[in-house]
Amino acid sequence: MAQAFAALSAVEVMAYGLLFFGGIYLVFGLATWTLTRHVLPALGIGRVLDPRALQPGQLRRELQQSGVSILIFGLGMIFPWGLLQLGWAQLAERTPGQVALEILALVIWNDVHFYINHRLLHTRPLRRFHLPHHRSVVTTPFSTYSFHPIEALMLGNVILLPMVVHDFSFWSLLSVPIFSLFFNCIGHANYDFFTRVSPMHWFAASRRHHLHHACYQGNYGFQFTFMDRLFRSVLPPDAAAAQIQQQSQARARRDAGSQAGGHAG
Template identity: 30%
Template sequence: MDLVLNVADSYVLSPYVYPASWPEDGALRQILSLLVLTNLGAAVLYLGLGVTNYFLIFDHKLMKHPQFLENQVRREIKYAMSSLPLISIPTVALFFAEVRGFSKLYDNVDDSPLGWPGLLLSMISFLLFTDMCIYWIHRILHHKLIYKLFHKPHHLWKIPSPFASHAFHPVDGFMQGLPYHIYPFLFPLHKVLYLALYVFVNIWTISIHDGDYRVPDALTGAINGSAHHTDHHLFFDYNYGQYFTLWDRLGGSYRHPSALLGKGPHDLIRKLQAEGKLGEGRVTAEGKVNGVARKEE
């Protein structure tokens, strides 16, 4: 994060915002700057990537699904934008620790004992480490003692849009983002690669909420895509993973996506349209999703 802070200091904050008596390496100034930059960056990534996905990728036919709520997109955005500032507070504490040199982030490839191959290894280990951590954090958030307190708001969106990606309770959002921030305190990571992975994480988080179920057949069983995550929203106890299906398989929570079996949200919409039932405000007379009783949360 110090790369972003340095650019902001050089071109905006030092020339136009802070008085000369406030040194760039002052703790208070760094905390205030990080707070502003983190909130601004989160909003730009969320809204920018969300809008792009919404208009270019998201299938708007999903908005006809009986479980797509009235004014849902507006509600998702409102919830996310109210949560992001609160999520940023503990996040800034971690960014501040990075800036003060407590992490294992490094500037030059030569600083890595493995050189350029180390960058590839770091990227792979980052994905594997965070996927494992998020699986277990996500699963714990589904425990009956804490689910209603923190994670239930995210499951309000049974048929999510891209804007549901960040529509979390602040505690939920911070906990699921924590592995990304812990990694560079445990393992060496290039600063530029860290920023690139941070952007990728946001893109991926939006993509698994966008209803685009296309995944190469050879990767369907390994990649936790939008089809997998949509089933998590619909059926609750399955597909907790972030990128991969590995931990769901090991933890007994893997479910092959219903959308890839001809039993997904699009299939239900087509069925209801054919039966003339679309718009009745219910999924079926029995309260089922394609004949499968949905667990109440």
């Protein structure tokens, strides 16, 4: 497989990249949406984190922005392919155990890389490139790739540095966008899948990222908490409770007022 990938033309690499990223986005996004909107609530498993309604046109906006990100990620496959063509990186054959260790290392690196770039995107010079993603205050699985193009470029280069410092297996590198998107869909699902685990458990990532979108600052990590703990950016579990309750009550009063006005008419 490594030789086959290296032997592809530039156009083929970009075409396969577009199909790959578009395919996993739709599969994971639709699966997570179906699970959290229909299957799990019907089974009484888990709970919705933020009960507020989506913004008008939010899903359409998320899909449009995600389409641009998919274009960037797909065409961006030319860069790892280019490293191989230039001889700056090599793909190696590994045993299943070695592949597992490489994937573990890449999972940890992904969290470090995400945290660094995420914190940069919250600084004054770069925050305007992150605000399109934060327009989704109540998130959906389709918020996952809903980025400004600059943010997509920053987050999409995660495998380039590892490739030049170590000869990874093709399958190890292929796992990065798969587990990244999977965990990202979970994190943006606005659903608490494991209500009994502690807020710092890695199974509670959706809780932590829900708070990040609700509060904007804090909980900058990806799936794990070690970077947030190290840099003291962990949000308390109830950080958004008052805000959500206040807005939910205001909406209920507006709805009650509209119904009263309708009856009076």
